[in-house]
Amino acid sequence: MNSTDHSTPTPTRELRLWPAILLIVLMVVARVFPKLLGLRDPRVLTVSFLGPALCGMLLLLGWWLASSRAAWKDRIVGVLGVAGLAVIAGFLSDRSMLPLGYMMYAIPWGMAAFGIGVVGASLVAIGKPVWIGLLASLIAFGYWDAVRSDGVNGDFRDARSWRWEPTAEERFMSELATRAKKPGELATSLEKVAEVAEAEWPGFRGVHRDNAILSAEIDIDWEVRPPRELWRHAIGPAWSSFAVAGNRLFTQEQRGEMEAVTCYDADTGDELWALDYPSRFWEAIAGAGPRGTPTWHNGHLFTLGAEGILQCIAANTGAQIWQRDLREDASRKPPMWGFSASPLVVDQVVLVHAGGDGDRGVLAYDMETGDLAWSAPSGDHTYSSPHLVELLGRSYVLMLCNDGLCALDPTDGSVAWKHAWGMEGYRVVQPLVFGESRILLGTGMEEGTRCINIDINGxxxxxxxxxxxxxxxxxxxxxxxxxxxxxxxxxxxxxxIDLETGVRQWKKGRYGNGQVLLLPDANQLLVMTEQGELIVLRTNPEKLEVLARHPVLNGKTWNHHVLVGNRVYARNAEEMAAYELPMVVR
Known part of the structure; x- marks a missing residue:
């Protein structure tokens, strides 16, 4: 007698998909929403940077492991599989992706791909969802292992390349190897250099660090007489500007594992000399290279590298006279984006911001010997430079830092007065003095700009x-x-904006995070956009008035450009160029 089995199979539970879909949408919102609104508050940016990774963790653990309704074996396989892929991806990632790019992109994409694969396989009933999810995760992690980060622009939009393609720096180093001068050529170059005695643009932002060029007017009929390119050359990465003395251009750059102070012929762009030394600073946002600009004074150059190497160099030959290390003198590591101050020469001392504890904030060195002359307290975090000003008949060195503005007596470093305005973020721009006693303090992110007045009280x-x-x-x-x-x-x-009230007059002209020069006698502004385009504007408080424009550089351009005579000298982290501008003859 045959027995009949009347048992029924256990029904398969459908996966709960809506939490996965919700978390994937939240990942996209967290990444995109702050950028669409132009929000720059550090807390909002933190959500944009790390929010997708947090949503990815919730996707993997909160949904898949805890509440997806998948078989427990599949849950364990999924979690361990994605975790294993993440670890392997971390080991295989390009150095430029670690840790920021890995956390911002590889981790969220790998986890989101797993969720998308599971949801997609469940909806169309193709294959086993956990394996489809792991395959999608493998592809996502694999993509991020195949690319490198080329940094970000001023809006934190990243640039990427395939990791096997040579970087701009690698291409430059290959070209540099073919530039070696013969002894006779080097001697001729140094003879040319030795003739220079004056500096038309002695350092960062000009004579007074205000980006103003007097007695100059640009002929704006660029359709008839456009700017003429004189030369263009590749250059090592850095965010330095130029100091200009006669027919010489001085700047700083990264050359492989060596930082370099370099001198170029202003007429041809040919290298005259280079002083390099072991030092390499790199970070994921801005990349490699020095941040400061050389300062020319009485035939000497004073330079500060991103890792804190301060030097005095003979401007005619490139020979080092003395060297100091801010890491030792200030007992600190380089700040997040490197030591960035351009040295300031006042009388017989050279000033830089170091940001050390106690009175090791601003350091002043004897110009001839390099001995420490005095030191003064200052904030520990800034990318601004010491700034010499005249206020109410007295000289001060202003230092804008994370804790506010400090005014120092340039003779001994004593603190004359302070204005407290602390912040958690960073400050980069120079203080701006206008009128007899007013100063502007600029801050990025969402802090804005403050105007203060200096009053005499006894x-x-x-x-x-x-x-x-x-x-x-x-x-x-x-x-x-x-x-x-x-x-x-x-x-x-x-x-x-109106300087009296701070009220905005107009806001127009999407030039990225560029730089601007002022030609006050001509009521003109010379803007270099972040995209490397040169634009002439009229100083018009009623509206944006564009007079002329011309492309100059390729690639991200954060460096300050220079106008000397009828020539614009411009550079970025990849190339430098000189252009001759049509000028109005007075």
């Missing part, structure tokens, strides 16, 4: 806040003042 000077406005928020884009108005960058858009 033998003391006091500061009072005039206004603080978010109408202009400069990141690393110094602004200029002209006839009662300020012209500069509000993040990536050019703007004009």
């Amino acid at each position: 033998d003391q000077l006091d500061t009072t806040e005039v206004w603080t406005e978010r109408s202009i928020k400069p990141n690393y884009n110094d602004y200029v003042a002209h006839e009662g108005y300020l012209y500069g960058f509000d993040h990536n858009i050019f703007a004009c």
Whole structure:
């Protein structure tokens, strides 16, 4: 007698998919939403950077492991599989992707791909969802292992290349190997260099560090007489500008594992000399290379490298005279984006910001010997440079840092007065003095700009806040003042504000995070956009008035450009170029 089995099979439970779909949508929102709104608050940026990774963890653990309804074997396989792929991807990632790119992109993409694969396989009933998810995760992690980061622009939009393609620096180093001069050529170059005695543009932002060029006017009929390219050459990465003395250009750059101070012929762009030394600074946002600009003074160059190497160099030969190390003198490591101050020469001392504890904030060195002359307290975090100004008949060195503005007596470093304005983020731009007693303090992110007034109170000077406005928020884009108005960058858009009130007059011109020069006698502005385009504007508080424009450089351009005579010298992290501009003869 046959028995009949009346048992029924256990029904297969459908996967709960909606939490996965919700978390994937949240990952996209966390990444894209702050950028669409132009939000720059550090807390918001943290959500944009790390929010997708957190959602990815919730996707893997909160949904798949805890509440997906998948078989427990599949849950364990999925979690261990994605975790294993993440670990392997971390080991195989290009150095430029670690740790920021790995956390921002590889981890979220790998986890999101797993969720998308599982959801997709479940909806169309193709294959086993856990294996489809792992395959999708493998592809995602594999993509991020195949690329490298080329840094980000001023809006934190990243640039990527395949990791097997040579970098701009590698291409430059290959070219550099073919540039070796013969002894006779080097001697001829040095003879040319030795003739120079004056510096038309002695360092960062010009004579007074204000980006102003007097007695100059650009002929704006560029359709008839466009700027003429004189030369163009590859250069090592750095965010340095130029110092210009006669027919020489001085700058700084990274050359492999060596930092270099370099001198170029202003007429041809040919290298005259290079002083290199073992040092390499790199970080994921801005990449490799020095940040400061050489300072020329009486035939000497003073330079500060990104890892803190301060040097005095003979400008005619490139021979080192003395060297100091800020890491030792200030007992600190380089800040997040490297030591960035351009040295300031006042009388017989050379000043730099070091940001050490106690009185090791600003360091002053004897110009001839390199001995420490004095030191003064300052904030520990800034990418601004010491700034010499005249206020109410007295000289001060201003230092804008994370804790506010400090005014030092240049003779001994004693603190004359301070204005407290602390912040968690960074400050980069120079303080701007206008009128007899007013100073602008610029801050990027969402802090904005503050105007303060300096008042005489007996033998003391006091500061009072005039206004603080978010109408202009400069990141690393110094602004200029002209006839009662300020012209500069509000993040990536050019703007004009009333200096008396801080009220914005207009905001227009998406030039990225570029730089601007002022030609006050001609009521002109010479803008270099982040994309490397040169634009002439009229100083017009009523509207943005574009007079002429011409492409100059290729690639991301954060460096300050220079105008000397009728020549513009410009560079970025990949190339440098010189252009002759048509000028109005007065």
